[in-house]
Amino acid sequence: MAGYTAYNLRIILILTLGSLTFGYAYSVISGTLGQPGFLDYFNLRNDESHTQAITGTINGLVCAGAVFGSLAVGWMCDARGRKETLYLTCVVNIFGEALQAGSVNLGMFLAARFIGGWGIGMAVVLIPLYQAEICKLLQQTMPPPSARGFLVGQHGTFAIFGYAIAGWVGVGAYYSTNLAFQWRFPIAVAFPGYLNHLAGDEAWAIVSRLHGGDQDEDSLLFAREEFYQMAQQVQADNAAWISGGYHRQIFTKPSYRKRIWMGFFIQYAAQSTGAQVIYVYIISLYQNLGLTGGIPLVLGAAYVTVATLSNFTGALLLDKIGRKPLFREIFPTHIRPQGVAWSLVGTFLSTLVYVEAAPTALANIKWGYYIIFIGLTLINIVILYLWCPEAWAKCTDFFSKTKGLSLEEINEKFGDEVVVHLTNATDKQLEDLAHTIQAEQDEKIAMDHSHHEKTGVSGAQTV
Structure with a gap:
């Protein structure tokens, strides 16, 4: 029986550290915008309309950069492989964070936000993509059931945990008498996390070690079978990729186009709830309610701390009730980088619009801005119902049936060919x-x- 090893857990912890670092780097600006030292340094106290415009630009630029970073990862994973892409992701993020923490004027800070966003876009595509493929190797063909849903779900949990850490670091920095430290230090804290992803192993070595190496003959046999399944599927997928016309087929082939649409729309719809706007500007929200001093920062940190616990609970339930949130399992291996990238473009394009407009909108129409998100959510529900009516009937059935399947076998649910079956194979087929x-x-x-x-x-x- 394939089982868990200390190496399994170490790999997941290393990958989730990337999720945590991404979450921290993406969210630290929320507290920064509430630091007196930051506001004074960039002269964002005197002119309210100017402050609103600059605040929106600060948050919009990171989303704009993330769009390009997401698409860059989709291309580079194919061109140079995941390992080199991971290295470049770390370098871009370190460079972007260093520029932000060391900015000497507003222009430099804004440019650094775009570069930092580019790195964040790369990380948010690559980390869960890599996680899903590594966690796939942990699936088991016999009870207890696979914990892949739980393990992949840790991306969300640790990303939000990064939000919480950023919030509490901001609370501590607020009480520093050094005004530069108040905002520079929290940004700089993200540096070390990206230094922990600069190592990797070859494919077979990873598969073998994930299943206990040669210590257990059953585990080694299982690893050989999975490696064979992946190798055969990759060969078939590469042939299909070449014969189908490379990248253009993700838009021309109906089954691929449906996946791209599904990923993009779900990510867009998630941001259209207004959740990101609430968190990014949560300090301002509490200040507008009359709270002063460090209280808004404390409440903001508490808000995402509760969200961390909720994400962890959700991850625990994934393998019990199915994997509806894990839409990244829906792309076959050879288009997975592009599929995840275009899905996240939906996230960042919509977030860019919402957070860029938020300061001005909140100042002028106030709570009415949130009514827009309520309306968008209702519209999105209707679109899903009318445009994809079969989704309502098949969604629960589809995702429950993917429980325990390998990523290669999930492709069959979309009509793609699976070369080697393992999960539901008979004893004779396995023999x-x-x-x-x-x-x-x-x-x-x-x-x-x-x-x-x-x-x-x-x-x-x-x-």
Whole structure:
């Protein structure tokens, strides 16, 4: 039986640290906008209309940068692979955070916000993408059921935990007498997190170690079967990718286009609830209610602390009730980077509009701005009902049926071909698969041996 190892948990913790760092970097500006040192340094106290415009721009630029960062990841994952993309993501984020923390004027800070947003867009696509693919390796074919939903759900939990940490760091910094420290230090705290993603392993080494290496014969056999499934599916997907015309097929092939639409619209609709606007400007919201001093920052931090607990609870329930929120499982391997990227574009484009307009809108129409989000949410529900009527009838059934399936096997629910089935395979099918894998390994060993006899160099030395 495939089981859990300390290495499993270490991998997940490393990946969730990326989620936490992303959440922190994305949300720290909420508290920054309430720091007297920040407002004084950039002269954002005297002219209310100017302050509203600059505040909207500060938040809008990070979303604009994130749009480009999201699309860049979709391309680079194919061009250079996930490991190099992860390295570049870390570098861009460190550079963006350093520029923000060290800004000497408003122009520099605004430019740094765009660069930081670019890095955030890369991270928010890559981290859950990588998480889903690593967590896929933890699925089990026998009870207890897979915990992939719980583990992938930790992206959201740790991202919101990053929000909470940013909130409480902002509370502490508020009481510093050093006005520069008040806003520079909280931004700089994000640096170390990105330094923990600069290591990686080869595919087979990861798969084998995730299943306990050679310590357990059953685990090793399971790892071999999963590796074979992934290798065969990748070959088939690559052939389909080439024959289908590369990137343009994500918009021309109906099953892919439906996935892209589903991911984009769901992400847009989630932001159209106004949740991000509430959090980004939560300090101003409490100040407008008459609260002063550090109280607004404390309440803002408490708000996201409660949200962290809610996210964790939701992650616990994913494997019990299905994975409706995990729409990133819906893309086949060869279009997954582009699919996740375009989904997150829906997040950042809508957020850009909402947070850019928020300061002016809240100052002029006040609570009426939130009525807009109520209206948008109602409209989105109607669109889903009319445009995708089958979704209402099939949603629960579809996501419950994906429970325990590998990411390759989920593709079959969208009409794609799955080369190798593992989850629901019969004993005879698994036995035949084991013979096939063994035969291929024997053939490879024979070829390596023949090569060694001819050249005097072992296969291991030629790798």
